[in-house]
Amino acid sequence: MIELLTTQEMGQADRLAIEGGTSGLQLMEAAGGAVAERAMRRTAPGDRVAILCGPGNNGGDGFVAARRLVEAGRQVRLALLGSREGLRGDAATVAGLWEGPVERFSVDMLDGVGLVVDALFGAGLARPLDGEAASIVAAVNEAGRPVLAVDVPSGLDGTTGRAQGPVVRATETITFFRRKPGHLLLPGRSLCGEVSVAEIGISQGVLGAILPQAFVNEPALWRSALAWPQPDGHKYSRGHALVVGGEGWKSGAPRLAAGAALRAGAGLVTIAAPFRALPIYASQLTAVMLAEANNPDGLGDVLADERKNAVLLGPGLGVGAGTAAMVKVALCGRRAIVLDADALTSFEARREDLFAMIAAEAGRDVVLTPHEGEFARLFGKETLTEAPSKLEAARAAARASGAIVVLKGSDTVVAGPDGRAAVNEMSSPFLATAGTGDVLAGIIVGQLAQGVAGFEAAASAVWIHGAAAARRGPGLISEDLQALMPGVLAGLAAGV
Ligand SMILES: NC(=O)C1=CN([C@@H]2O[C@H](COP(=O)(O)OP(=O)(O)OC[C@H]3O[C@@H](n4cnc5c(N)ncnc54)[C@H](O)[C@@H]3O)[C@@H](O)[C@H]2O)[C@@H](O)CC1
Numbered sequence: 275m276i277e278l279l280t281t282q283e284m285g286q287a288d289r290l291a292i293e294g295g296t297s298g299l300q301l302m303e304a305a306g307g308a309v310a311e312r313a314m315r316r317t318a319p320g321d322r323v324a325i326l327c328g329p330g331n332n333g334g335d336g337f338v339a340a341r342r343l344v345e346a347g348r349q350v351r352l353a354l355l356g357s358r359e360g361l362r363g364d365a366a367t368v369a370g371l372w373e374g375p376v377e378r379f380s381v382d383m384l385d386g387v388g389l390v391v392d393a394l395f396g397a398g399l400a401r402p403l404d405g406e407a408a409s410i411v412a413a414v415n416e417a418g419r420p421v422l423a424v425d426v427p428s429g430l431d432g433t434t435g436r437a438q439g440p441v442v443r444a445t446e447t448i449t450f451f452r453r454k455p456g457h458l459l460l461p462g463r464s465l466c467g468e469v470s471v472a473e474i475g476i477s478q479g480v481l482g483a484i485l486p487q488a489f490v491n492e493p494a495l496w497r498s499a500l501a502w503p504q505p506d507g508h509k510y511s512r513g514h515a516l517v518v519g520g521e522g523w524k525s526g527a528p529r530l531a532a533g534a535a536l537r538a539g540a541g542l543v544t545i546a547a548p549f550r551a552l553p554i555y556a557s558q559l560t561a562v563m564l565a566e567a568n569n570p571d572g573l574g575d576v577l578a579d580e581r582k583n584a585v586l587l588g589p590g591l592g593v594g595a596g597t598a599a600m601v602k603v604a605l606c607g608r609r610a611i612v613l614d615a616d617a618l619t620s621f622e623a624r625r626e627d628l629f630a631m632i633a634a635e636a637g638r639d640v641v642l643t644p645h646e647g648e649f650a651r652l653f654g655k656e657t658l659t660e661a662p663s664k665l666e667a668a669r670a671a672a673r674a675s676g677a678i679v680v681l682k683g684s685d686t687v688v689a690g691p692d693g694r695a696a697v698n699e700m701s702s703p704f705l706a707t708a709g710t711g712d713v714l715a716g717i718i719v720g721q722l723a724q725g726v727a728g729f730e731a732a733a734s735a736v737w738i739h740g741a742a743a744a745r746r747g748p749g750l751i752s753e754d755l756q757a758l759m760p761g762v763l764a765g766l767a768a769g770v
Pocket residue numbers: 285288298301302303305306328329330331332333334335394395396397398399400401402403404407424425426450474
């Protein structure tokens with residue numbers, strides 16, 4: 275499991291390490307040493323490096339790196355924002371060990387350098403950059419030289435991934451102990467460039483006291499929760515997923531979802547659709563079964579078979595009271611539910627009804643899979659815009675709805691009502707094509723049908739979906755994803 279630490283939690287990790295006997299100076303020497311190591315990979319002896327230090331401990335890391343880089347034969351020029359006398363604590367100590375000149379920043383420092391080390395601001399950023407700090411950032415971005423950011427690109431909030439003011443555009447970022455959400459969330463992820471993590475002498479044990487609630491979405495988070503077929507099993511022991519479909523001319527979305535549910539491992543998948551649409555569905559389906567459901571009562575009849583243990587509603591269903599009524603029927607009972615697309619939008623004006631229905635059956639998994647537009651319609655635009663980050667927006671929505679919320683995008687966040695959250699980085703921009711959301715919803719319902727718990731079902735599905743897309747890359751269309759899934763699942767089954 276890879277934890278993501280807020281800057282506050284990272285401060286706690288530093289403090290716990292210091293209480294445990296590793297001094298702040300040792301941590302800073304290790305951090306600055308790791309920065310120098312990354313800088314050495316990008317430069318050769320004799321190359322010029324500009325190191326820009328800020329007034330706090332981020333600047334301290336810069337002073338350590340400067341000393342180490344000189345020892346390694348780099349030509350270093352170091353600028354300090356603020357005065358040397360203003361430095362405190364460990365930063366003052368390491369500045370005292372720097373024997374070279376301390377300059378005031380000037381643009382000519384960047385001329386012809388092989389690398390700029392951005393050690394202006396890290397976890398201590400307290401407000402948007404302005405004044406001299408802002409003009410340094412502008413000059414660095416303008417110069418177009420490779421930039422190695424220390425901890426975070428200066429100006430970026432590591433907890434949120436947002437920058438309220440000017441921010442350094444880094445080629446590479448090195449952070450310490452664990453990544454922060456802002457390294458994965460946009461726009462942070464694009465501003466960081468390649469991110470590496472250095473161990474600086476903080477023991478894993480501190481995590482037991484911090485209990486982080488945000489994680490990188492990767493197999494270690496959910497691998498043990500996945501379900502695999504057993505030698506003594508049969509198709510019913512792998513679950514029966516039901517996808518509720520609509521009119522024939524909108525049958526593509528439910529068919530994509532149903533196929534994905536089957537590929538994800540559900541033992542049986544049925545699409546329930548109006549009688550008049552069934553021939554259209556039938557002409558395009560083979561392993562996926564069909565059932566007639568002309569209205570909410572009809573859906574109730576189909577669901578009377580309790581072996582149908584996971585239901586997806588939304589793709590191709592249409593927005594309106596009819597869809598809302600179908601959702602209501604599906605939410606009666608203990609089966610797991612995925613609500614996507616039109617099923618979410620149908621509750622735009624009556625979100626409290628939806629949340630009350632979800633709350634009525636404790637312990638049953640409901641997964642909502644909005645993209646940002648659907649999210650704003652269901653939870654209110656302000657939930658998105660007023661939350662400090664996409665991560666917090668998803669968490670707030672999960673708390674409000676009592677459901678697991680998958681807030682999609684290239685930095686998809688999966689959040690549970692208990693505050694647990696995963697930020698996804700296994701994805702491909704080629705997923706931005708029609709129908710891929712339907713496939714994702716199908717993978718989730720396929721996992722739920724197999725009895726995988728809601729959070730793990732959603733997080734693993736997001737990863738599998740992204741990994742499948744990454745295997746194809748250019749030219750990907752949503753129809754391809756199904757055929758790409760077995761390769762991804764085989765890797766998971768083999769534990770790689
Ligand atoms: N023991 C520790 O806490 C360790 C900290 N480390 C480094 O220390 C950094 C955090 O250090 P700090 O907490 O000192 O914080 P920073 O060095 O990020 O910045 C804090 C300083 O910047 C000023 N400041 C904040 N926002 C400003 C703005 N918008 N304009 C102008 N000035 C502003 C503050 O008044 C303060 O002087 C980490 O990012 C990491 O690089 C590492 O050395 C590892 C150990």
